[in-house]
Every structure is written in C-alpha cells, then in structure tokens.
Amino acid sequence: MLISQFQAVGRDLCARGLVSSHSGNLSIKLGERLCITHRGSMLSCLEEHDLVETGINKNDRFTPLASTELAVHRAIYKRTPASAIVHAHPAYAIALSFTEQEIIPCDVEGNLLLSKVPVLGWGTTIKPGEFAKEIADELTRHKIVLVYGHGSFAAAQLLEEAYQYTSALEESCRLLYLLKTLQIKTR
Numbered sequence: 473m474l475i476s477q478f479q480a481v482g483r484d485l486c487a488r489g490l491v492s493s494h495s496g497n498l499s500i501k502l503g504e505r506l507c508i509t510h511r512g513s514m515l516s517c518l519e520e521h522d523l524v525e526t527g528i529n530k531n532d533r534f535t536p537l538a539s540t541e542l543a544v545h546r547a548i549y550k551r552t553p554a555s556a557i558v559h560a561h562p563a564y565a566i567a568l569s570f571t572e573q574e575i576i577p578c579d580v581e582g583n584l585l586l587s588k589v590p591v592l593g594w595g596t597t598i599k600p601g602e603f604a605k606e607i608a609d610e611l612t613r614h615k616i617v618l619v620y621g622h623g624s625f626a627a628a629q630l631l632e633e634a635y636q637y638t639s640a641l642e643e644s645c646r647l648l649y650l651l652k653t654l655q656i657k658t659r
C-alpha cells in the first residue's frame with residue numbers, strides 16, 4: 473500500500489531527527505501524476521488525508537494543497553528518471569552547507585553510496601519551491617544534493633532508497649563534523 477511506504481519513511485526521518493515536526497516532504501511518481509505530502513503535514517504521523525495527488529505538468533484543484541516544494545518535485549520528475557523523492561533538513565549536513573561547496577563523504581558507506589554531494593545556491597537564501605531547475609539538473613548526476621542553509625533532496629526509484637541516501641548523507645556529515653572538530657584532515 474502506498475500510504476504504508478510514506479508512513480515508514482516519514483516516521484523514521486522524524487525518529488532520526490532528519491526533519492522537524494512539520495518540515496520535510498515526500499513524493500512518488502505515478503505516470504503523469506505524482507503523490508506528495510500535504511503542505512504543512514507532520515511526517516511522523518502521516519495518514520491518507522496527508523497525501524495529495526496532482527499533475528506533474530498540469531495543475532488541478534488539488535495542486536494548492538501540495539507541499540510548498542511541489543515545484544522542485546515536479547522539476548525533478550520532468551528532468552530525471554526518478555520515481556521517488558525525499559526532502560529533509562538533516563542538521564549536520566545543513567551545518568556543513570555553510571562551510572563547504574561540496575560534500576565528499578570520507579566514510580566507506582557514504583563514499584561508496586554517494587561519492588560526492590554538491591551544495592547548491594551557495595551563499596544565497598533560497599525559499600521553498602525555488603531553484604527547482606538547478607536542483608533537478610544536479611540530480612541527473614547525483615543521488616542527493618544539498619541546498620545551502622536549507623536541506624537535502626534525494627531522488628531514487630523507491631522512497632526507501634531516497635531515504636537511505638538522506639540518512640547516509642547525514643551520517644557522513646556527522647562524521648565530517650566530528651573530524652573537523654578534532655582537526656583531523658580528510659583530504
């Protein structure tokens with residue numbers, strides 16, 4: 473069932489502190505349409521009414537109910553072969569977005585899985601829904617990207633996979649942060 477995939481990933485994102493109570497959003501592609509979390513929904517306790525189905529190319533009466541990041545999700549589905557997207561606010565990754573222009577994981581898992589994660593919009597303030605084209609373009613080359621001072625967008629075939637990239641990025645960034653604190657050079 474569709475809702476159970478959203479619930480499992482939403483709950484885990486919250487449990488791991490990768491989103492705050494009302495932040496983050498998830499979607500999956502359904503042909504010419506997408507199913508996305510409702511604007512302002514709580515990922516920790518998603519129900520059927522928290523999911524909104526609307527067009528990827530066309531607006532309908534449900535469009536205004538969708539997450540404020542709808543434009544970014546639409547652009548990613550138009551530009552890449554992805555079928556699922558996770559947007560989160562992982563704290564260590566966001567912290568490093570202020571100091572790094574790209575994240576190169578130095579742990580084995582992060583390095584094998586992600587190899588390199590670009591930080592987009594460096595030095596600028598990007599509001600929700602903005603920078604859609606740039607994010608989608610980078611996701612043709614990377615599994616996950618970071619938006620400066622904001623959060624991550626991961627694109628994959630399955631929601632769980634996009635969640636895995638998000639969780640791996642945060643773990644790598646936590647480690648990079650610890651190594652920086654200890655003043656251990658990673659490259």
Ligand SMILES: [Zn+2]
Binds near residue numbers: 495496600622
């Ligand atoms: Zn956000």
